[in-house]
Amino acid sequence: MATSSPLLKKSVKIACVQLASGADKPANLTHAADKVREAASNGAQIVVLPECFNSPYGCDFFPSYAEPLLPSPPSPEQSPSFHALAAMARDNGVYLVGGSIPELVAPDFSSSPPFKPKYCNTSLTFSPAGTLLATHRKIHLFDIDIPGKIKFKESDVLSAGNDLTIVDLAEYGKIAVAICYDIRFPELAMIAARRGCFALVYPGAFNTTTGPLHWRLQGQARAMDNQIYVALCSPARDVKAGYHAYGHSLVVDPMAQVMVEAKEDEAIVYADLNSAKIEEARSGIPLQDQRRFDVYVDVSKVKP
Template identity: 75%
Template sequence: MATSTSSPLKKPVTLACIQLASGADKTANLSHARDKVLEAAKGGAQIIVLPECFNSPYGCDYFPSYAETLLPSPPSKDQSPSYHALSSMAAEANAYLVGGSIPEADPDLASKKYYNTSLIFGPDGKLLASHRKVHLFDIDIPGKITFRESDVLSPGNKVTLVDLPEYGKIAVAICYDVRFPELATIAARKGCFALIYPGAFNTTTGPLHWRLQGQARAMDNQLYVAMCSPARDTTATYHAWGHSLITDPMATVLVEAEEKEAIVSWKLDGARIEETRKGIPLSGQRRFDVYPDISEGKVRFDEDNVPS
């Protein structure tokens, strides 16, 4: 079973979350992201994470105008400048790059479908996988915030696991996906050493649950969790919480940003996963005779593949 006490992380690896400040100019956002990715790589990061909607402002009104066509893959530079920018960043940094997320347009323009999509590239600049946000952010907290991504976006339909050959597997999901523990549970059972969530919680939900969600997913699954937010811009229509963080398998928050632009990083060590799982041996204590193992059901994966 993948969630045995042995570690799924083959050797230590430094992961960095870039809490990026982005504005209305996509070209400027991509250039700034490159600078920060190279800065993180120079600091020793081998896995680098950008935030949700890093190439544009976040909001339903912005998704259609900033959307790029990703399929059929690879897209041309005109179809997706962000795809090519991310590919170049990964190669130049010689690092694995979880490219936050960008608005994606369905190639059938008549469908008027859009997705919130993360692109993951290898150190050679090749696309390893992509994840379309599975759970859309539709909430209504009276007197606080109302937001409906489903008014504009369509949901993805796959669990995304990505193999990094030197290190092992990671799972990538986006923001609101973190509130649904099933995705994380399946990823852990399939042998991931880290859950990575580009996200943009707001100043209502952020102080309530951002840190708790990262700790909960780490505690339940005994692996590392990284959550990467945009920096907060109080002049924007949507105020991101910030506080990008990395949590260890014992649910200890190892490093956390504030609300401003920052890079936070940590060396992930498989020994910490093994120590946690030996001390609290959940894998051998699960009662699948009482409840089913959800990772063994009918699950759709995007593992080492791009949706087609």
């Protein structure tokens, strides 16, 4: 009986950079480059930045910090963040999941006027050669209202993406990239896992209301359901900002055990991922062989 090839071809070290960013975009890009260099110097081969790493997080900031990414590649003048991320990956020889940045999308002139630009919350993943591998536009927009605690409505400014993002890292295998609120929708993770990903990577900026409740729990739940690794990368907390990120960047193993977790301050957390952990989880609790697709649908095979 032939054995299937492992999801993770060889062991890899991942780093989540819990970055402190402010209002100065060029300073944010320089600071991110310094931290990516530090992560690479400590042996990381996959480096992850947080959601909205190049700007403050908030609906008031998205339009003024947004950069056009299409047609690709944009010029350095159009998108300094795109070129900064490409250089970070290339200069350090790492796969870089570039957190996310606000993206300016040109108006659709084939539609009816008025022609208004759109904005997306967009993650860019680059190869060690500095080549763009994938673009993920946040699919689920963060619209919540918890009375007396937090109200936020990304859809006031942002438009949602429409595509699941799976990235092939040639030496290692496939990862899925999604952003923050996307983690609350387990269908995305199920599809990615059943299509052969060894890890789910979520740049995110949970807040100090939902973070203590659900940040770690969501990471563990997605790992437990799918028996693969999960990495969550948050901005560092800035109590002077209008939005207080929870922090606590972490990596969870395929048995839903938290391998490493930051606190709220700026930090880099590292984890070594290996195929044996995935195989151990799946052989001990063989969910993949026990699903009842005669009773419920396999979401990974349903096309919209």
